[in-house]
Each structure stands twice: as structure tokens, then as C-alpha cells.
Amino acid sequence: MNKVPDRRGTRIRRHVRLRTRLEGGPKRPRLAVFRSLHHVYAQIIDDASGRTLAAASTTDGDLRKSVKSHSGAEGAAAVGKSIAERALKSGVETVVFDRGGFPYHGRIKALAEAARSAGLKF
Numbered sequence: 001m002n003k004v005p006d007r008r009g010t011r012i013r014r015h016v017r018l019r020t021r022l023e024g025g026p027k028r029p030r031l032a033v034f035r036s037l038h039h040v041y042a043q044i045i046d047d048a049s050g051r052t053l054a055a056a057s058t059t060d061g062d063l064r065k066s067v068k069s070h071s072g073a074e075g076a077a078a079v080g081k082s083i084a085e086r087a088l089k090s091g092v093e094t095v096v097f098d099r100g101g102f103p104y105h106g107r108i109k110a111l112a113e114a115a116r117s118a119g120l121k122f
Helices: 007-019 061-066 073-089 107-117
Strands: 030-035 040-046 051-057 096-098
Touching (some): 030 073
16 A cells, blocks of 8 residues: 655654754844745744744734735745844844745745845845
């Protein structure tokens, strides 16, 4: 009997493997990205102190009204721009990008490129 691969389990294993090499500190916090079927979420996390320095998602009120599609690349780009603006406002200029085990393609790529174009370095 052929076993169907478990997508969520595969992503989580990939994420754990990535997290062994990635760590965000006070000088270079971690930009963690998560995507669900309907929304995209991003956080800037200082792993040394365990604090979230900035967060943005398509569930935020200002982004919800300004973006037509929350689940597409357009929504992800809006989240990337928003997280970069909030990070720069809180004094963070460079980050380590944690794609959460998702392939660097589509919504994840759109978020990363929008954050870079808004002034965040990684």
C-alpha cells in the first residue's frame, strides 16, 4: 500500500531542521513567516529574550481593508511592507529570515521581496 506523504509533517520536519541553524538575537532578530490557507503572518522575534518585537498579518485591520486578496501574493507583499515599516520603527534594520519550512516561492517570496524593498536587510 502506498503511503501518501503528510504535507504538514514534512513542513514541520523541514522547519525544525532550519531552526537548528537559525537563531535571532538582539542585533539580528528572526523574521518568522507562517502562511495558512487564508492568511499570511510575520513576526520579528528576539530569541535571546523570547520577545516579539514586531508583528503583522493579513488579519490586521488596516491591511484587511486595503488588500483585495488576503491569501495571495498581494496580501503577502502588503504584510512584508508592513512588517518592515514596523521593524524599522522599533529600531531593527537587519534580520534573519525564517521561512518556516515553506518553500521560498509564491507568497513567501513576495513577502520577503516586499520587506527588502521597504528597507529591511536580510
